[in-house]
Amino acid sequence: MRFMVLVPGSPESEAGEMPSTELIEEMTKYNEELAKAGVMLAGDGLHPTAKGARIRFEGDRRTVIDGPFTEAKEIVAGYWIWECASREEAIEWLKRAPFDGGTEIELRQIFDEEDFAEQLTPELREAHQRLAEQTGQQR
Amino acid sequence: MTASATHRAIDAVWRIESTRLIAGLTRIVRDVGVAEDLAQDALVAALEQWPEAGIPDNPGAWLMATAKHRGVDALRRRVTLERKQEQIGRELQLIHQLDQPDLAAQVDHVEDDVLRLVFMTCHPVLSREARVALTLRLVGGLSTPEIARAVLVSEGTVAQRIVRAKRTLAETRVPFDVPGRDELDERLSAVLEVVYLVFNEGYSATAGEHWTRPALCADALRLGRILAGLMPREPEVHGLLALMELQASRLRARVGPDGEPVLLEDQDRSRWDGLLVQRGLAGLRRAEQLGGALGPYTLQAAIAACHARAPSVEETDWPRVVALYDGLAALTGSPVVELNRAVAVTRAFGPEAGLELVDALTREPALRGYHLLPSVRGDVLLRLGRRADARAELLRAAELCDNERERTLLLSRAAECEP
Known part of the structure; x- marks a missing residue:
């Protein structure tokens, strides 16, 4: 099963400051360990929200709100995608990450197709198929 | 934490730590069987103590220290009871090995021990079945029941295979070492073969009621990573991993809603796993960049990449697929590769050219009884409009096929040929 690990932003990450060399080293070591165990599928850091945007949906209206966004705790600054055998394994791996200072890192399981196979009606399945054919033609 | 939650957490720690633990212990005691017993004792200790005391901050180090202490204690007890002089000598030696500070662990990397362990469990002195079982157990961290489910034999058989494999390794004194350059290629291909065997059994199960067994593919992918x-x-290591990632990207599109197989050309390509495709293509680039002539796994990955990049069957670069199969056929001389090449030739240059190649293969003794030969021939004949001949071939293929799901598909394809 796949998991997404969401790393929250901080005033430093929002200011575009790079972490200390020491932390980068520790994080590199941790990433290597994840990769060598065959756990890490992907992972990236994100630019500050000052370079991002939010789009607000209301009826037919679409309002674009430019960054930066203020509530640092709700800002995602990076993510990992892991392949683990169980939720417990993902937790064990996350416990080994080099975070500190009260940081809370969120672990979420990624939906598998089987997770919502039951909700997929034949009509939805067909729509899915049509979409695939269209995007296939456009590519 | 409840008791069962702690046990699940211990399982997770075991999955993460067991390979390195066993590898480190094997380096110390030079016997993979003894090492595994010591590691198991440490696991038992963890199951006794962690539910009360909690999981230690560094569970790996705790397990290693406990394995060594418990090992020394047990050996001392046996020495006092033991009568045979020869046996005592061996036990005293083990105590000595376990009891001194592990200086090598401070200069050496744990990864090196794991690599030595891999070469040991995949040693050519062992049968293929034994290599698969021992590698899944010691490197993959799977339990005997899990391996039994994976290879579809009884738990007793798996346990037997593992016991015998460990004995063979001890008796033939297989060294705990990475092979030197002169034999590395050969030994490496034995390792890669084990991993790909596991993957393939998951990708198209040779037996049973399921067409694919994704959990087995996941185990092989983890070993590959x-x-x-x-x-x-090593380019071929990346080549094999790329091949498995690209093939696994199609897993969920490969099975229809009722568990029936869906062939490549009929697959809904939007359901291919984009993350695995990207990882596979990146792995292939890495293999190619490392230089040298492309090995068999890298060539197969390059073929899989042609499919991964193509938006549809028609837009696939079939001439390139044929060229890659040319290279693979020259390298392996395998008639199965020739058969696949014939499929690509049919696509690239038309069914007449394909039929010529397939017909030549019907005289190949190695393909006698191989269901995919009449299956491919049936498909080529259908493209030529020879429906009755195609039907006969597909029926013959169904007769030869051991997988129930695949047989059903062949029968329904045969039925479609009826006028």
Whole structure:
């Protein structure tokens, strides 16, 4: 099963400051360990929200709100995608990450197709198929 | 934490730590069987103590220290009871090995031990079945029941295979070492073969009621990723991993809503796993960049990449697929590769050209009884409009096929040929 690990932003990450060399080293070591165990599928850091945007949906209206966004705790600054055998394994791996200072890192399981196979009606399945054919033609 | 939650957490720690633990212990005691017993004792200790005391901050170090202490204690007890002089000598030696500070662990990397362990469990002195079982157990961290489910034999058989494999390794004194350059290629291909065997059994199950068994593919992928981390300079390691990632990207599109197989050309390509495709293509680039002539796994990955990049069957670069199969056929001389090449030739240059190649293969003794030969021939004949001949071939293929799901598909394809 796949998991997404969401790393929250901080005033430093929002200011575009790079972490200390020491932390980068520790994080590199941790990433290597994840990769060598065959756990890490992907992972990236994100630019500050000052370079991002939010789009607000209301009826037919679409309002674009430019960054930066203020509530640092709700800002995602990076993510990992892991392949683990169980939720417990993902937790064990996350416990080994080099975070500190009260940081809370969120672990979420990624939906598998089987997770919502039951909700997929034949009509939805067909729509899915049509979409695939269209995007296939456009590519 | 409840008791069962702690046990699940211990399982997770075991999955993460067991390979390194067993590898480290094997380096110390030079016997993979003794090492595994010591590691198991440490696991038992963890199951006794962690539910009360909690999981230690560094569970790996705790398990290693406990394995050594318990090992020394047990050996001392046996020495006092033992009568045979020869046996006592061996036990005293083990105590000595376990009791001294592990200086090597401070200069050496744990990964090196894991790599040595991989070469040991995949040693050519063992049968293929034994290599698969021992590698899944010691490197993959799977339990005997899990391996039994994976290879579809009884738990007793798996346990027997593992016991015998360990005995063979001890008796033939297989060294705990990474092979030298002169034999590395050969030994490496034995390792890669084990991993790909596991993957293939998951990708198209040779027996049973399921057409694919994704959990087995996941185990093989994990082994492949571990190997790529251990041997980053070996192109074929990346080639095999790329091949498995690209094939696994199609897993969910490969099975229809009722568990029936869906062939490549009929697959809904939007359901291919984009993350695995990207990882596979990146792995292939890495293999190619490392230089040298492309090996068999890298060539197969390059073929899989042609499919991964193509938006549809028609837009696939079939001439390139044929060229890659040319290279693979020259390298392996395998009639199965020739058969696949014939499929690509049919696509690239038309069914007449394909039929000529397939007909030549019907005289190949190695393909006698192989269901995919009449299956491919049936498909080519259908493209030529020879429906009755096609039907007969597909029926013959169904007769030869051992997988129930695949047989059903062949029968329904045969039925479609009826006028």
